Amino acid sequence: xxxxxxxxxxxxxxxxxxxxxxxxxxxxxxxxxxxxxxxxxxxxxxxxxxxxxxxxxxxxxxxxxxxxxxxxxxxxxxxxxxxxxxxxxxxxxxxxxxxxxxxxxxxxxxxxxxxxxxxxxxxxxxxxxxxxxxxxxxxxxxxxxxxxxxxxxxxxxxxxxxxxxxxxxxxxxxxxxxxxxxxxxxxxxxxxxxxxxxxxxxxxxxxxxxxxxxxxxxxxxxxxxxxxxxxxxxxxxxxxxxxxxxxxxxxxxxxxxxxxxxxxxxxxxxxxxxxxxxxxxxxxxxxxxxxxxxxxxxxxxxxxxxxxxxxxxxxxxxxxxxxxxxxxxxxx
Amino acid sequence: xxxxxxxxxxxxxxxxxxxxxxxxxxxxxxxxxxxxxxxxxxxxxxxxxxxxxxxxxxxxxxxxxxxxxxxxxxxxxxxxxxxxxxxxxxxxxxxxxxxxxxxxxxxxxxxxxxxxxxxxxxxxxxxxxxxxxxxxxxxxxxxxxxxxxxxxxxxxxxxxxxxxxxxxxxxxxxxxxxxxxxxxxxxxxxxxxxxxxxxxxxxxxxxxxxxxxxxxxxxxxxxxxxxxxxxxxxxxxxxxxxxxxxxxxxxxxxxxxxxxxxxxxxxxxxxxxxxxxxxxxxxxxxxxxxxxxxxxxxxxxxxxxxxxxxxxxxxx
Numbered sequence: 001x002x003x004x005x006x007x008x009x010x011x012x013x014x015x016x017x018x019x020x021x022x023x024x025x026x027x028x029x030x031x032x033x034x035x036x037x038x039x040x041x042x043x044x045x046x047x048x049x050x051x052x053x054x055x056x057x058x059x060x061x062x063x064x065x066x067x068x069x070x071x072x073x074x075x076x077x078x079x080x081x082x083x084x085x086x087x088x089x090x091x092x093x094x095x096x097x098x099x100x101x102x103x104x105x106x107x108x109x110x111x112x113x114x115x116x117x118x119x120x121x122x123x124x125x126x127x128x129x130x131x132x133x134x135x136x137x138x139x140x141x142x143x144x145x146x147x148x149x150x151x152x153x154x155x156x157x158x159x160x161x162x163x164x165x166x167x168x169x170x171x172x173x174x175x176x177x178x179x180x181x182x183x184x185x186x187x188x189x190x191x192x193x194x195x196x197x198x199x200x201x202x203x204x205x206x207x208x209x210x211x212x213x214x215x216x217x218x219x220x221x222x223x224x225x226x227x228x229x230x231x232x233x234x235x236x237x238x239x240x241x242x243x244x245x246x247x248x249x250x251x252x253x254x255x256x257x258x259x260x261x262x263x264x265x266x267x268x269x270x271x272x273x274x275x276x277x278x279x280x281x282x283x284x285x286x287x288x289x290x291x292x293x294x295x296x297x298x299x300x301x302x303x304x305x306x307x308x309x310x311x312x313x314x315x316x317x318x319x320x321x322x323x324x325x326x327x328x329x330x331x332x
Numbered sequence: 333x334x335x336x337x338x339x340x341x342x343x344x345x346x347x348x349x350x351x352x353x354x355x356x357x358x359x360x361x362x363x364x365x366x367x368x369x370x371x372x373x374x375x376x377x378x379x380x381x382x383x384x385x386x387x388x389x390x391x392x393x394x395x396x397x398x399x400x401x402x403x404x405x406x407x408x409x410x411x412x413x414x415x416x417x418x419x420x421x422x423x424x425x426x427x428x429x430x431x432x433x434x435x436x437x438x439x440x441x442x443x444x445x446x447x448x449x450x451x452x453x454x455x456x457x458x459x460x461x462x463x464x465x466x467x468x469x470x471x472x473x474x475x476x477x478x479x480x481x482x483x484x485x486x487x488x489x490x491x492x493x494x495x496x497x498x499x500x501x502x503x504x505x506x507x508x509x510x511x512x513x514x515x516x517x518x519x520x521x522x523x524x525x526x527x528x529x530x531x532x533x534x535x536x537x538x539x540x541x542x543x544x545x546x547x548x549x550x551x552x553x554x555x556x557x558x559x560x561x562x563x564x565x566x567x568x569x570x571x572x573x574x575x576x577x578x579x580x581x582x583x584x585x586x587x588x589x590x591x592x593x594x595x596x597x598x599x600x601x602x603x604x605x606x607x608x609x610x611x612x613x614x615x616x617x618x619x620x621x622x623x624x625x626x627x628x629x630x631x632x633x634x635x636x637x638x639x640x641x642x643x644x645x646x647x648x
Contacts, residue, residue: 059552083557090554103545108567108642117563118553153643169553 003034006176006209007056012069012079014048014055014233023281025051027233028069033209035176040220040241041213042256043230046278049213050099052230053179055079056211057094058086074176091122091173097199100186101162105154111165112138112150118172137168142198160191164198171202178203178210184219196223217260221245229253232279232289235308239316249311249323252290288320296322340635344628348621352404355620356397364611366413387413389613400617409621410614412607419618422603427622429592429599432504434584436515437522438577444523445530450561452531453538461535468528479521480594487517499596518591526580533576537569544568567641574641578634582627 014026026048033039041049054060056071058078071078074093078086098104106114115137116130125133131150138146141164154162163183170178180199184192200223203210212224220227220241227244229237229252237250248254258272276293285291291301300321308317366387367380384390388399403410409419452461488497495502495513502510541547542565550564589601596602600619607615639645 057552059548087554087556090552092554096549096552098545098549100545104549106546106550106564106568107644109564117550117555121555121559122553155644166549169549173554 003036005032006035006037006074007033007211008070008072009033009056010070010072012052012055012067012071014051014060015066015068017064017066018282020282024284025233025281026055029228029230029233029235030069031228031235031238033177033211035209036207037226038203038210038212038224040224040227041211041230042215042217042220042227044215044256044274044278046232046281047230048233049215049230050181051233053096053181053211053213057090057096057179059090059096091118091175093175094177094179095170095173095175097163097167097170097178097180097183099182101159101166102186104166105162107154110151110153111157111162112152114165115168115172118169122173134168134172137172138165140171140202141165141168142194143168159187160194163187163191163195167195167198167202171206174206176208178208179213180210181213182215183212184214192219199223217245217256218262229256232281232284234289234319235317236290236320237318238308239311240314243311243314243316247311247316247326249318249326250320251294251296251322251324253318254324255293296324298322336639337636340632344632347628348625351624352401352617352621353397355617355624356400357393359608359613359616359620360393360396362608362611364609366611366613369414369610369612400614404621409618412612412615414610414612414615419614422615423600423618423622426598426600426603426619428504429501429597430585430588430601432511432515433519433522433588433592433597433599434581436519437526437584438581440519440523441526441530445527445534446566448527449531449534449538450566452535453542453565454557454561456539464531464535468531471524472528476521476525476590477594479524480517480591483517483521484595498594501595501597514597518588518595518597521591522584522588526577526584529576529580530573534569534573537572538565541565541569571638571642571645574634574638578631581634582630585623585626585630 009032010030012026012029013024016023016025029048029052031039041052043049051060055067056073056078058071058081060067062083067079069079073089076085076089076093078089105111112131112134115134116125116127119125119130119133120127123130135146135150138149143149143161143164149157149161154165157165163186167183178199183199184195187195196219199210199212202208210224212220214220224241227238227241228235229244229250231252237244237248237253239247244253245257248257252274255272255274259274261269261271274293279285279289279292285302286305287303288294288297288301288306291297294301298321304321306319306321308319310316311318311323366389367375367383371379371383381390388396391399400410409423411418412422415422448464452458452464455461484497487493488500493513494500495510496517500514502514504511538561547560547564550560555563585600587601588599589605591597592599592602593605600623604616604619604623606612607619
């Protein structure tokens with residue numbers, strides 16, 4: 001990796017206080033992200049992806065959450081930083097594209113105003129410069145008649161248009177790191193590809209690093225260089241996207257791959273569902289969290305927790321006592 | 333938007349008509365008799381009958397209503413049986429006092445309730461929030477007439493601030509400083525009632541709004557919490573507040589009568605209570621009509637404000 005490290009995440013653990021006891025949503029997650037690099041974080045619902053992305057940003061609720069470990073963003077420690085210190089980072093260094101554009105835009109504020117707030121408050125632009133720049137950003141994210149749309153309220157825009165506005169807000173402060181948390185989940189399938197392509201395009205154009213959080217491996221296959229696969233708040237496999245797809249060792253990764261539709265399959269191919277349910281984070285098994293659903297689980301898996309081990313020298317890691325043999329792991 | 337407002341106007345005109353009929357009948361159901369007030373109890377039945385005929389009170393009530401409403405529509409509210417002063421003159425003298433009381437009390441209420449609701453909503457269940465909740469509930473349950481007595485005792489008698497006691501009303505046109513002093517106490521009493529209601533309504537809506545995803549997005553822009561509260565949370569949280577304020581202010585238009593009565597402030601409420609006691613039908617009807625139109629206009633204004641605050645509401 002020739003690029004300098006932009007984000008260094010070490011042993012990050014996020015725990016929520018719940019009435020039934022502490023709930024660890026993210027458990028000792030570590031990874032690095034270089035400048036201009038793109039990383040995919042994949043896993044089922046409840047695997048801790050969203051909490052992880054908010055923890056990286058330091059955007060978790062103020063109360064009832066405790067975070068340990070370290071998140072170094074461009075040399076600044078996010079974990080334990082004051083709200084004021086984090087505000088300096090937000091918008092300028094790191095920005096987020098939220099999951100559901102139906103709820104993430106303020107319904108009573110014109111979309112243009114929601115964009116130029118960043119420009120005026122954070123970049124200190126005057127009213128007219130901010131307006132001009134906001135219209136430019138609207139054009140950049142592919143909104144037609146941007147000058148007119150500047151004065152539109154969110155309710156008069158379609159879901160895809162709203163998500164473009166959310167992206168424009170995130171880009172307004174020219175952040176170095178863009179976190180996209182399931183950015184297409186709330187959108188029509190036909191719009192999803194457009195939004196993902198837009199994210200790709202702006203990443204390339206603006207030279208940002210991106211973290212793309214998704215449950216859909218199809219989304220990250222061609223768009224990210226590296227992948228982190230999460231299960232029950234833990235990283236179970238990580239490596240280059242190519243390696244994780246072609247040479248995965250962890251049965252959960254395979255199960256995820258097999259459960260996402262592929263164009264190469266004949267039509268009406270039945271998708272393989274992962275049996276069972278994601279574990280209850282309040283009551284995790286003592287050993288591997290995936291063991292109860294795993295076809296390869298042995299006695300050891302139920303009692304002892306596997307740690308991440310290198311699969312080779314390229315940084316490909318997996319946490320499994322009974323890794324899949326390499327030959328069997330390659331699809332097709 | 334225009335259609336929405338037009339529909340509201342039609343509804344409101346209907347309400348005015350219903351209220352005018354209702355008010356008219358209710359007054360005639362009340363015990364009391366203008367003839368007794370004018371002639372005293374000892375006069376002969378013949379004189380009473382003559383006076384009744386003179387005032388038009390011998391005709392059927394329904395006919396009286398149509399005579400009255402026809403005059404009202406021509407802009408004539410009639411002349412008091414008792415004082416011989418035109419009803420409109422009486423109302424014009426009293427109404428500005430009510431309006432001033434309302435404006436002062438509402439400015440005070442919003443200025444206090446909004447920051448308090450914000451500081452509560454920022455940290456629900458904090459000691460401050462719990463204290464304000466308990467305090468507002470206490471204030472809500474103290475009747476206005478107790479508050480007036482306590483405040484008069486403290487402010488007017490103990491602190492001896494001029495123009496704050498009973499019968500110390502000074503018209504605005506005479507001396508505006510003295511006027512403000514004399515209006516301070518009743519305005520504060522009315523404001524206390526409003527603040528507790530506004531605080532509670534806004535607090536709960538703000539708490540709900542602050543959990544919205546768009547507030548998290550606003551936070552992620554790196555803007556201050558103050559800005560988030562004022563620019564992002566207040567507007568979407570104030571729909572119920574404005575609706576409540578419309579109803580509340582309408583109620584204050586005549587509902588301030590206890591305060592006016594206790595402090596001898598010659599506003600509409602005060603005049604209304606006196607006129608009911610005197611069976612001064614035309615004055616009572618005139619005030620009820622003016623108040624109901626006023627209530628409706630105020631509600632209309634607040635409905636309109638709501639559509640400005642939340643652009644989604646006018647859309648159907």
